[in-house]
Amino acid sequence: MLPLKEKDRPVVQALLKAGCCVRCVLRFCCVELQSTYRQPCKDLESELHSFAHTEECTETNPETEDAQDPPCKRLKLEGEGHSVADGQGAVIVPGPDPLHAHKDESEVCVVCLGVLQDFCDRDFAKKMADIVDSAGYQFSSLVVSVSLPPQLSVREHSTWLLVKKEVGQKGLCLGKDDVIQIKEAYKWIIHPLISAELGVPVDGKSCFEVSVVFTHPETDGDCHFLATVCSDCFKPAKNKQSVFTRMAVTKALEKIKDKDFRNQFPCPPCHPVTKCIAQDISCLHSPIFVAGRYNKYCRTLPQTPWVIDGERKMESSVEELISEHLLANFRAEGFNFSSSGREDVDVRTLGNGRPFAIELLNPHRANFTKEEIKQLQQAINKSSEKIKVRDLQIVTRDAVGHMKEGEEEKTKSYSALIWSQRPIEKEDIDFLNDIKDCKIAQKTPLRVLHRRPLAVRQRLIHTMQARFLDQHHFTLHLRTQAGTYIKEFVHGDFGRTKPNLCSLMNTVTDILELDVESVDVDWPPAIED
Numbered sequence: 001m002l003p004l005k006e007k008d009r010p011v012v013q014a015l016l017k018a019g020c021c022v023r024c025v026l027r028f029c030c031v032e033l034q035s036t037y038r039q040p041c042k043d044l045e046s047e048l049h050s051f052a053h054t055e056e057c058t059e060t061n062p063e064t065e066d067a068q069d070p071p072c073k074r075l076k077l078e079g080e081g082h083s084v085a086d087g088q089g090a091v092i093v094p095g096p097d098p099l100h101a102h103k104d105e106s107e108v109c110v111v112c113l114g115v116l117q118d119f120c121d122r123d124f125a126k127k128m129a130d131i132v133d134s135a136g137y138q139f140s141s142l143v144v145s146v147s148l149p150p151q152l153s154v155r156e157h158s159t160w161l162l163v164k165k166e167v168g169q170k171g172l173c174l175g176k177d178d179v180i181q182i183k184e185a186y187k188w189i190i191h192p193l194i195s196a197e198l199g200v201p202v203d204g205k206s207c208f209e210v211s212v213v214f215t216h217p218e219t220d221g222d223c224h225f226l227a228t229v230c231s232d233c234f235k236p237a238k239n240k241q242s243v244f245t246r247m248a249v250t251k252a253l254e255k256i257k258d259k260d261f262r263n264q265f266p267c268p269p270c271h272p273v274t275k276c277i278a279q280d281i282s283c284l285h286s287p288i289f290v291a292g293r294y295n296k297y298c299r300t301l302p303q304t305p306w307v308i309d310g311e312r313k314m315e316s317s318v319e320e321l322i323s324e325h326l327l328a329n330f331r332a333e334g335f336n337f338s339s340s341g342r343e344d345v346d347v348r349t350l351g352n353g354r355p356f357a358i359e360l361l362n363p364h365r366a367n368f369t370k371e372e373i374k375q376l377q378q379a380i381n382k383s384s385e386k387i388k389v390r391d392l393q394i395v396t397r398d399a400v401g402h403m404k405e406g407e408e409e410k411t412k413s414y415s416a417l418i419w420s421q422r423p424i425e426k427e428d429i430d431f432l433n434d435i436k437d438c439k440i441a442q443k444t445p446l447r448v449l450h451r452r453p454l455a456v457r458q459r460l461i462h463t464m465q466a467r468f469l470d471q472h473h474f475t476l477h478l479r480t481q482a483g484t485y486i487k488e489f490v491h492g493d494f495g496r497t498k499p500n501l502c503s504l505m506n507t508v509t510d511i512l513e514l515d516v517e518s519v520d521v522d523w524p525p526a527i528e529d
């Protein structure tokens with residue numbers, strides 16, 4: 001038994017007559033019982049048609065008349081394509097049965113364009129499952145996403161107006177939101193089928209998405225009239241091939257007056273010749289984030305690939321040395337590297353290293369044990385002398401935010417090899433060691449001016465510790481606010497950093513080598529070896 005009520009009968013009749021498939025009829029009758037949609041089309045059809053026809057018998061049944069006020073008189077009067085009443089005000093004339101007019105099973109539904117007819121059976125679920133299997137992903141659940149051609153919304157709206165008319169005549173109230181969406185009905189049917197084929201549950205929160213994109217070229221032009229009525233809804237956007245996105249079409253349909261719509265688009269919609277095409281079935285795994293800390297022991301290794309005018313300046317980079325292993329093991333399609341600050345190509349990063357995070361895009365494998373991640377870290381460390389990684393771990397997207405939080409307020413420690421024009425005396429060393437929380441003003445350095453805006457930034461040199469090497473050389477340990485340009489502080493950058501080491505020591509000084517000794521960001525958490 002279909003969960004339909006007497007009041008649904010005129011709606012069912014009108015929709016069948018208009019050329020709706022059985023499942024679309026159920027949707028517009030707001031049937032929320034999922035199992036109903038899963039019944040085979042054939043069964044639904046015979047049940048629905050017998051439900052629709054029962055009316056002819058109950059027409060004169062006083063009981064039903066009392067209860068439900070059968071609407072068939074008007075239905076037949078207004079049956080546009082079947083003017084059986086020919087102005088005579090004739091009443092109970094059965095006439096040519098409009099309910100059988102589009103009974104042909106091969107007929108494509110005027111609303112869903114076949115989506116709820118031909119693309120939600122076991123065969124189609126099997127086709128999807130085969131594509132998923134051959135894509136080679138590791139997953140334990142899945143979520144199905146469905147993309148429908150935007151013009152389906154226009155047809156849905158047209159059909160809705162038809163239903164509204166039927167319902168309105170009976171003085172009943174039905175909101176458009178009560179109608180079951182095509183996507184929702186589709187998922188109710190396809191979920192158990194695909195779940196059975198793949199042997200994993202469907203879970204709305206799954207990281208693994210199987211998407212089906214339907215198109216229907218025949219009716220692509222159906223929504224174009226909306227642009228003339230609601231031009232402000234259709235603004236050209238970057239990355240969009242067409243202005244007729246589902247979103248824009250939905251917005252326009254909310255704005256358009258019923259009368260204007262009816263003037264421009266047939267209601268009910270006209271009959272399509274072809275059904276939808278399942279244009280694309282594809283899989284996507286949400287990104288995995290891997291974090292850790294890296295040391296860089298080489299003065300000819302940039303952090304990220306160094307390319308000028310399409311030409312590579314250095315053969316490798318920190319991010320490549322780390323991510324090539326991750327890409328291979330997670331079988332990901334790409335990555336985004338981020339870190340807590342960065343060092344110049346000629347600067348080493350020592351101590352506990354610099355926090356970094358790598359977003360791995362569309363990984364085909366996502367589950368790793370702690371032991372496997374440890375082995376991965378070892379593999380990275382074995383592969384190059386130039387870098388070393390520690391605390392490698394899988395983290396959440398949110399956790400990556402911690403790395404960037406309060407970056408400017410953090411402290412960083414450096415070690416620099418300094419050359420001095422004037423011979424260094426013990427007083428110089430003592431003088432430098434006594435300086436505490438020295439405020440400096442740094443104009444954007446000349447060397448980065450091409451990529452950073454010109455500004456003056458206040459920075460703090462918390463402490464300095466100098467160690468004499470020879471008359472013209474000493475090492476300088478600095479603890480500074482993050483974001484301080486150390487090289488510029490030492491040579492002064494033509495007076496753009498004030499004060500600077502030259503002005504403090506009253507001589508010319510230059511920086512020969514620089515190492516980052518520590519980046520004081522307590523993320524990611526340390527991992528025991």
Ligand code: ZN
Pocket residue numbers: 020021022023024025109110111112113114115116117
């Ligand atoms: Zn349909």
